[in-house]
Amino acid sequence: MHGQGDAAAACRFTVLGPPTLRHGAAELDLGAPQQQAVLMALLAHRGRFVRVGELVDGLWGERAPATGDAVVRTYISRLRRLLAEHGLGEAIRSRSGGYLLDPTRFTLDATDFTRLVETARRERAEGNAAAAAKLLEEALGLWTGTALAGVPGEAAEGERSRLERLKLIATQELFRLRLDLGRHAEVVAEVPLLLELNRLEESLYEIYLLALYRSGRRAEALEVYRTVYDLLGKELGVAPGPRLREIHEKILRAEPEDEPPVAASAPVVASSRPAGPLFVGRAAERAAFAATANRGGVLFLCGPAGIGKSALVRRFADDAAAAGRTVWHLDGLPTARLRERLDALAAEATPRPVLLLDSFERHQELEPWLRADFLRRLPGDAVVVVAGRRRPGIAWLTDPAWSGALEVRHLDPLSARESAALAEARGADPASVASIVDFAAGNPLVLALAAEVGRGLAATGQPSRREAERYVVDTVLELLVGDVPTARHRQALHVCAHARYTTEDLLRVAIPDGDAAELFDWLRTRPFVETPGHGLDVTGVLRVALDTHLRWRDPVGYERMHRRIRGYVLGPLLRDTTEPQAGVAVMRTIGHLRRRGGVVARFVSAAGEEDLRAASVRPAEHDELVALARETSGACTASSVRFWLERRPEAFTALRRREDNRLRAFMSWLTLDAPAAAELAADPVVAAIWRDGRTDLPEGAHIGVARHLICPEREVKPNPVTDVFLGRMMRDWLHEPGLAASYLVVANPQLWSPLMDYLGHHEVAHPGSEGVFGHDWLADPPSRWRDHHLDDELWGERRLNLFGGAQPNVKE
Known part of the structure; x- marks a missing residue:
């Protein structure tokens, strides 16, 4: 029996070619290809436990047999016997439902490859190009063929692709070092074979052009560029990238191209x-x-x-x-x-x-x-x-x-005019400039990327518009977000993009199995996250990119996230809102969630917010409210305000500016269960509402009426004050105990009618020029009303239209 150190020194796996396991001078028989696949899956997990189900999926995928678990356990048993014969009986450890291959019991050629490549990079960073080249040649010399050659299964294919990609990157680094060392002819001789296997690897063409040009073969270099330009346009619908174009331009101008890639x-x-x-x-x-x-x-x-x-x-x-x-x-x-x-x-x-x-x-x-x-x-x-x-x-x-x-x-985003100028300078299709500018939100990198992709799309029609859009979105996320620590952190990013403002409480609801405090602190340190007063906010193009990406990648998860966020916003957040500024934030969040469908977003102000406070009305202030009503809405409304101030002063809420206590606006919310005859006679509008409402109210139920919504703008357009009004009314609709029906009276019914129709509020006939809209909460309760427009919110919108062209409202 060998000791652990001896076994590790004598036992070596090779995966950079056909898989082998050597113990000393002997090569062990790893068994059938599927048994090798199980062993290689354990090896690829680098000392982590792997569940049996993962091994089954990695071997057969969706075609797994019913006996897959038993077959995998049989393979594990055979491998254990094989290893035990060479002193490695404890190399494969088990626990409930899974297995682990102990990496301390053997050496691995892939580990040596990685170590040599990293050492070469350090040498290159220190300016030792010759030493770095030798280390990379040694690393690439470890390869004996295609990684994991002959090993079947999806897991093996994924690991094979990863290793082959690392090999390609290391090979390119070696080529660049050889260019730095003046070994241009070697590179010219070796790159074409690699290009046959990697036809769309643009960085290889950069190396090839440099090698040809520095070898004095300018005409051949120009011909290679024309070939790659046509190839990328036909296969991907894109033009060559900036580095390749820069090399081409230098060759065209016959400029010296003797700068090494590390000249910076x-x-x-x-x-x-x-x-x-x-x-x-x-x-x-x-x-x-x-x-x-x-x-x-x-x-x-x-x-x-x-x-x-x-x-x-x-x-x-x-x-x-x-x-x-x-x-x-x-x-x-x-x-x-x-x-x-x-x-x-x-x-x-x-x-x-x-x-x-x-x-x-x-x-x-x-x-x-x-x-x-x-x-x-x-x-x-x-x-x-x-x-x-x-x-x-x-x-x-x-x-x-x-x-x-x-x-x-x-640095702020570019203006719309500057963005258009940059997109045009980048050669964007004129028909797409407006949509590219809108999508990029002033980010120059995104403008350049979308312009380049759009130019290829316009020239060749390939790939499809949808594929091109998704490529841009994925690339934006890769460039602007980069690596994310965990899946929970990525979820937090998607929540921050989907909601208008993100708080710890919202993260706690939207990601119930995450650490809300840790996720919030991580988000607030991201350079692309802003911190306005009401929470965190992903800015610019990232909001669209993150939301679009999740929406097509995981529509079920997207809907689940939306429901959780909306439930929180319309539930605890709306219910507990008392301050006007918080009400504005809630309405903007609701409008943002409904931006994909319906009309709510059009009736919520986008920006601007006065520092207002809400207060009850004292008797000494009655004349002030009446005067504001007369100034904004006329004598009839002023008379109604005076009447109800005398009868129900507690129904009125005034909005005043904090800095000077100036009356900015006010509203009244009348609760009626059995209005007096004098009240119905004095206010025909309330009388019409009472006739429209239910006469058989259940015990403890009442009707609520937003009778006066008074602000200087006379409700001619959405503004922060109307946001406060809407937030207050929605809070009452969803959370006021005993509310059987609700009504609101507006001075500009033509403006607000589309919103009322969308929110299920019918128009009530009444005397006068004001508009009256109502909803029966007993017939259509808040829970059903809240969910009624979910499909419109999520799916009934125009799709991302990055490259222009009309697209219908469709569900994906």
């Missing part, structure tokens, strides 16, 4: 070349840079991914170079190497330098050193631009030494 690792003096026609806007930021350049100082550029920070930094470099300044533009370096380069720069004492640090979110640990040490060693007229996704730390703002020498600029 050293500071360079910017050329005075023009910035080109694809840069638009940012006049205020360029003016701020010019002012900082005149006096010296630090300019922070902040903003989420894709907002245009790098493009603006490049423009700063051009502006500074045109003014005769020495420009150091640093990007793409490891943190340790960046600090070394900055120390070297400070030691050079270059006069009037301009230092541009891009993607600084990767180097946050350098911020204290940068502020307290490095910047103090630069000349007083030095200009430093720091661009990143995060704002500068609080120490910058509280340190007196930086008062007046630091300016922070948060």
Whole structure:
């Protein structure tokens, strides 16, 4: 019996080719292909327990036999006997319902491959190209064929694809290193074979063009570009990416292309070349840079991914170079190497330098050193631009030494006009420019991506419009969101995109098995999440992309999330709302949830909010309310207001501005179970409502009437005050005990009639010019009314229409 260390040293799995298991000089027989698939599935999980059901699914998928569990257990038993014969009897451990392959009992060629590749990358980052190339050659030498060759099953296919992709990436890194080392001919000879197996791998064409051009074969390089341009357009409906186009343009102009791919690792003096026609806007930021350049100082550029920070930094470099300044533009370096380069720069004492640090979110640990040490060693007229996704730390703002020498600029989205100009400059199909601008919400990266995809779509008609839209959405999420820690964090992102405002309470309801506090704290640190007063809010194009992505990927989960959010908003959130500002937030959330169907969203204000307080009405204020009613709605309404103030003063709620206590608006909510004859005689509108209502009210039931909704705008358009009114009425409709029917009286029935019809409120005939709408809550109770429009909310809207063209309202 061998010890564990001896067994691990003597036992080696190979998966970078046909799978084998060697123990010393002996090669073990791993059995039938399906038995090998079970072993490889355990191996791929790298020391984690795997349930029997997962092994069955990974082997047979949907075609699993009824005896699949038993067959897998048989394979496990045979593998255990095989390993036990070589001192590895404990290598496969079991627990209820699953198995684990102990990775400490063997070595694995895939692990060695990964280690060598990572070591090569570190060598390359340190500038040791030759050593890095040797390490990559050693890593690729471990491969003996197609990964897991001959192993069947979906799990094996997934692992095979992953390993082959890693091999392709490592091969490309080796090719680039060989280009750096001047071994162009080797690359020209080897790339074509790889391209036959990876026809749509655009980065391989970049390498091939460079190798051909640097080998003096310019005409062949241009022909390869024409071929790939046609191929990408035909197969994917897209044009070549910016890097490939940039190489092509240099070849066309016969410019020297001798920069290694890691050229960004050293500071360079910017050329005075023009910035080109694809840069638009940012006049205020360029003016701020010019002012900082005149006096010296630090300019922070902040903003989420894709907002245009790098493009603006490049423009700063051009502006500074045109003014005769020495420009150091640093990007793409490891943190340790960046600090070394900055120390070297400070030691050079270059006069009037301009230092541009891009993607600084990767180097946050350098911020204290940068502020307290490095910047103090630069000349007083030095200009430093720091661009990143995060704002500068609080120490910058509280340190007196930086008062007046630091300016922070948060990049806003481009305007609609600037967005259109950028889309047109990118060659977007004119018919799609408006829809691309609307979708991108001012994000330059998304504008460029959609324009490029749309240009290919217009030219070839391939892929389909829907596939092109989904490609753009998926790419937006990959670029702007990146990796997400867990599935619960991704759910939190989808909730934040779907709801108007996201709080801990909402997350607790929408993701019942998640840690709401942890998810909320994680969300609020994302650079693309804003924190308005009522909760968190995903901004711009990400809201559309996240919501669209989940909607087509998991429609059942999407509906479940919507129901939970809507139930919370129309339930506890609406019920507990008392302050006007909170009422506005609730109505905007309701309108946002109903943006996909119906008409509610059109009747909720989109922006703007006065600082109002709600208060009951004192006798001394009656004349003030009557005067406002007369001013906005006429003498008849003013007379009605005075009458009910005297009879039911508790029914009135006034909205006043906090800053000066000015009366801004008011409403009345009359509860009627047996109105007096004098009341019916004095108010014909209430009399008509009483005749329309139920005369056989159950015991304890009543009718509610929103009799007066008075605000200076006379309800001519949705505004924050009408939001408060609507929120108050919906709260009463859904949560007032004993409410048998409700009515509201509006001064502009033509405006509000579509909303009332959508909400199931019929119009009541009555004397006068006002509109009266009512709903019978006994016949159509709140629970049924609340769910009535769910299908319209979720599915009855126009689909994402990114590339123009009319699309009908359809369900997916």
